[in-house]
Amino acid sequence: MPDLIVHTYGPAWNTIDLSPFSVKLQTWLRLARLPFTTRLSIPSRMPQGKLPVLDMDGQRLPDSTAIINALRERHGDPLGDWQRTPEQRALARAVQSMLETDLYFTAVWWRWTPPGNQALLRAEMAHYFQGLGVPKLFAPLAFAQARNGIQKQLQAQGAGRKSPEELTANGEQIMSALRDFLGDQPFLLGDAPATIDATGFAFLHTLLNTPLDIPLKARVLAMPTLVAYHQRMLALCWPERVA
Numbered sequence: 001m002p003d004l005i006v007h008t009y010g011p012a013w014n015t016i017d018l019s020p021f022s023v024k025l026q027t028w029l030r031l032a033r034l035p036f037t038t039r040l041s042i043p044s045r046m047p048q049g050k051l052p053v054l055d056m057d058g059q060r061l062p063d064s065t066a067i068i069n070a071l072r073e074r075h076g077d078p079l080g081d082w083q084r085t086p087e088q089r090a091l092a093r094a095v096q097s098m099l100e101t102d103l104y105f106t107a108v109w110w111r112w113t114p115p116g117n118q119a120l121l122r123a124e125m126a127h128y129f130q131g132l133g134v135p136k137l138f139a140p141l142a143f144a145q146a147r148n149g150i151q152k153q154l155q156a157q158g159a160g161r162k163s164p165e166e167l168t169a170n171g172e173q174i175m176s177a178l179r180d181f182l183g184d185q186p187f188l189l190g191d192a193p194a195t196i197d198a199t200g201f202a203f204l205h206t207l208l209n210t211p212l213d214i215p216l217k218a219r220v221l222a223m224p225t226l227v228a229y230h231q232r233m234l235a236l237c238w239p240e241r242v243a
């Protein structure tokens with residue numbers, strides 16, 4: 001029985017998990033060959049009020065980056081991040097922030113704002129609420145509560161004040177930068193995957209594998225090296241998902 005438990009939202013549509021941060025953590029765990037189990041949880045009951053959270057050695061750790069740092073200490077840098085050059089590490093950290101603290105909010109806006117996408121998300125999240133044991137009658141209320149919280153975050157961060165066109169342009173700039181950073185390498189820092197690949201993969205994966213109407217998806221599908229990179233990571237870490 002694995003001693004690592006990832007608290008999360010669970011798969012949605014064709015994604016490994018609804019949350020890109022959870023896809024990142026689970027992908028990292030697979031890259032590091034550390035067995036784990038997942039458990040559906042409620043973010044508000046967790047430290048920092050977000051998911052994923054990891055139970056490890058009797059501790060409950062929030063934040064995917066902090067969790068990976070703790071796992072890297074515990075398991076002796078399994079992906080060899082500290083063998084990279086200082087420049088590679090600095091660039092990887094910048095790309096991580098670009099995806100996790102900029103693109104993330106653009107993606108969240110598209111999931112939670114246009115009425116059609118919101119309806120698809122509501123239907124999909126019904127499985128999560130059901131898995132948590134929320135009575136069917138209360139699922140719409142739980143969804144509305146989550147949506148209000150997200151809309152407040154989008155206003156505070158600023159994405160919620162932008163037009164759809166501005167958000168798509170921002171997302172396209174970021175994905176083009178990711179494509180250029182990848183270049184013709186198999187992984188973001190060269191021939192072997194590093195921790196930054198868990199983030200790169202997660203944000204592509206959660207954009208490309210939903211039926212949501214997001215203009216950025218078509219722009220990314222027109223970037224063949226990024227599409228091939230997503231497939232390469234999928235085949236490496238999640239072979240059971242490759243047809």
Ligand SMILES: N[C@@H](CCC(=O)N[C@@H](CS)C(=O)NCC(=O)O)C(=O)O
Pocket residue numbers: 018019020021043049050051052062063064065149
């Ligand atoms: N920095 C955190 C971000 C996690 C995060 O933003 N999780 C979102 C889902 S993608 C969440 O649980 N949000 C719930 C909320 O804000 O109420 C990490 O890397 O784990």
